[in-house]
Amino acid sequence: MRQTWRWFGPKDLVSVDDMMQAGVEGVVSALHHVPTGAVWTPEEVALRQAQIGRMTDGAASGLRWEVVESLPVSEDIKKQKGEWRTHLANYKASMRVLRDAGIEVICYNFMPVLDWTRTDLAWRRPNGATCMRFDLVDFAAFDIHILARPGAAESFPPEVVEAAAVRFAQMDEATRAGLARNVVFGLPGAAESFTLDDVRLHLAEYAAVSDERLRTHLVDFLSEVAPLAQELGLRLCCHPDDPPFPLLGLPRVMSTEADYGTVMEAVDLPANGITLCAGSLGTRPDNDLPGMMERLGPRVHFLHLRNVHRDTDAVVGSFYEAEHLGGHTDMVALVGAALREEARRRAEGRADWSIPMRPDHGQDILDDLKRKGQPGYPAIGRLKGLAELRGIMTALSHPALGAGA
Numbered sequence: 001m002r003q004t005w006r007w008f009g010p011k012d013l014v015s016v017d018d019m020m021q022a023g024v025e026g027v028v029s030a031l032h033h034v035p036t037g038a039v040w041t042p043e044e045v046a047l048r049q050a051q052i053g054r055m056t057d058g059a060a061s062g063l064r065w066e067v068v069e070s071l072p073v074s075e076d077i078k079k080q081k082g083e084w085r086t087h088l089a090n091y092k093a094s095m096r097v098l099r100d101a102g103i104e105v106i107c108y109n110f111m112p113v114l115d116w117t118r119t120d121l122a123w124r125r126p127n128g129a130t131c132m133r134f135d136l137v138d139f140a141a142f143d144i145h146i147l148a149r150p151g152a153a154e155s156f157p158p159e160v161v162e163a164a165a166v167r168f169a170q171m172d173e174a175t176r177a178g179l180a181r182n183v184v185f186g187l188p189g190a191a192e193s194f195t196l197d198d199v200r201l202h203l204a205e206y207a208a209v210s211d212e213r214l215r216t217h218l219v220d221f222l223s224e225v226a227p228l229a230q231e232l233g234l235r236l237c238c239h240p241d242d243p244p245f246p247l248l249g250l251p252r253v254m255s256t257e258a259d260y261g262t263v264m265e266a267v268d269l270p271a272n273g274i275t276l277c278a279g280s281l282g283t284r285p286d287n288d289l290p291g292m293m294e295r296l297g298p299r300v301h302f303l304h305l306r307n308v309h310r311d312t313d314a315v316v317g318s319f320y321e322a323e324h325l326g327g328h329t330d331m332v333a334l335v336g337a338a339l340r341e342e343a344r345r346r347a348e349g350r351a352d353w354s355i356p357m358r359p360d361h362g363q364d365i366l367d368d369l370k371r372k373g374q375p376g377y378p379a380i381g382r383l384k385g386l387a388e389l390r391g392i393m394t395a396l397s398h399p400a401l402g403a404g405a
Contacts, residue, residue: 001303001338001357001393003386004028004067006377010051013373014382017055019063022383026066027052028107028358037074037087040094045101067302067356068098069107070115070239073221078112079205080217088221092228099232105356106229107275107302109239110218112209112250113202114184114194116242116280121182121375122364123320129363132376133320134243134283140164142183143248146176147196149203155249185375199248206250214251215262222267229271235352237273237301238263242280244287245316255284257292264299273299279306279321279360282329285313290333297341303357305389307331321361321376324385335392359385 005024007014009032019027029052031044049065071094076084098106109115119142123133136156141164143152153161171179184194194202209217222236229236244255253259260274274296281287293300307327311318325331338355345353362381373379 001335001342002026002066002354003390004356004358005382005386006069006358006360007052008032008374008377009048012377013371014377014379015056016052016061016063018379020055020061022379022386024063024386026356027063028067028069028356029065030068030070030072036072037076037083037090039090040071040097042097042100045097045103049101065101065103067105067107067358068103069302071095071098071106071108073108073110075113075202075205077221078110078214078217079209080220081205088224091225095225095228095232095234099234104233104352105235105237105301107237107239109241110214110221110254111239111241111252112206112214113199113248117183117247118185118375119179119182121185125363128369129365129381130369131321131363132361134318136160136316136318137163137167138179139183139247141168141171142179144168146180147199147248149200149248151249155246203248203250209251211251211253215253215259218253218263219266222263222272226267226269226272230269235271235273235301237275239275239304240277240280242277243283243319244280245284255281256287257296260292260296264296270299273301275302275304276300277304277306277360278329278331278334279304279308282308282327283310283317283319284315285310285328286315289329290337293334293337293341297337297344300338300341300355301352303338303355304360305331305334305357306360306362306385321363323363324359324388331389332392332396335389336396339393339396357389359383359389361385 003024004026005019006028031040052063052065053061055061074087076082077087118132119135119138120133122130124130140156140160143149144164145168241252241255246252278289307322307324307329308319309322309327342353359382361376362378362385364378364381366380368378368380
């Protein structure tokens, strides 16, 4: 697997120098400052490539921008309203620009409104490290009492509704405001940010959009962009819902293996693939990550390797982002399945046999706690995760074991 690292650009507190010292082979980035729906210009793409290609002293880094995460899909496209046709044309134009720049892998998602949802961005662990957490009771307190979404209480079991009322009553105004900020934090570095009124407006517009309708819109989108990707030699990979269960009454269409199978069958082209995110999918106990890698492997174009610890075995429940080898996903089995897929691709003669992966997220440890970087993207915590994953890859690829053969 090709070891990559997510970088949010010059404002990222983790520098190109840091990536070099971590020993990564490629970079995952995006033009977060460009408004969603606009065209990515050759000049902006070239500038980001140049930034990745130089260390702080001006020396060449040797690193290349290899994966786009994300080329965002606008809410208009997801709802097929407003400027969605213009945004679709702009998306295609951006794909051509990326092809001309030599970037072949484009990660995107089709989650309505928020790209991911957590209730705590710095949850303290017993050893002093911090991580991101989704607490179902806290989220219910937000949904029912802070956002005050109509009918919100009907989305939760009675015991969660009762616990949320108690939890909300115990919060002071600062705690309530902090919880709201965490839930609507969205994607770090994004051009847009949401207020509660923005969220309410988006929720109202999605009121008539069912799971089936959103899935139809996703297939419509892929029917337009996947053939172009195939023609241009690009690989599209859809990121799963995060978390992969219903929230805020919004539709969810990329949460399970069956969801991925439906979409890949509907637009059956090699360019129409997936981002297998172990952390997102792993929050559901009914998602078999090593098995998904085995069965969906030919269409896995990008890997996010992180782990989560679930508080319960319920499909909808609380979880926190664990150490890479410390959660409920068998990371050794998952990496082994990925290495076997790479071996199969090599035997087939596929040019894309090496699957780009990145150590997704990480706990804030050591000097991360002082640096206060992007939530989920600390320098040392991710380096620790990468080192652990690198160890698994090295061991399983050893001739004496042969797991990767």
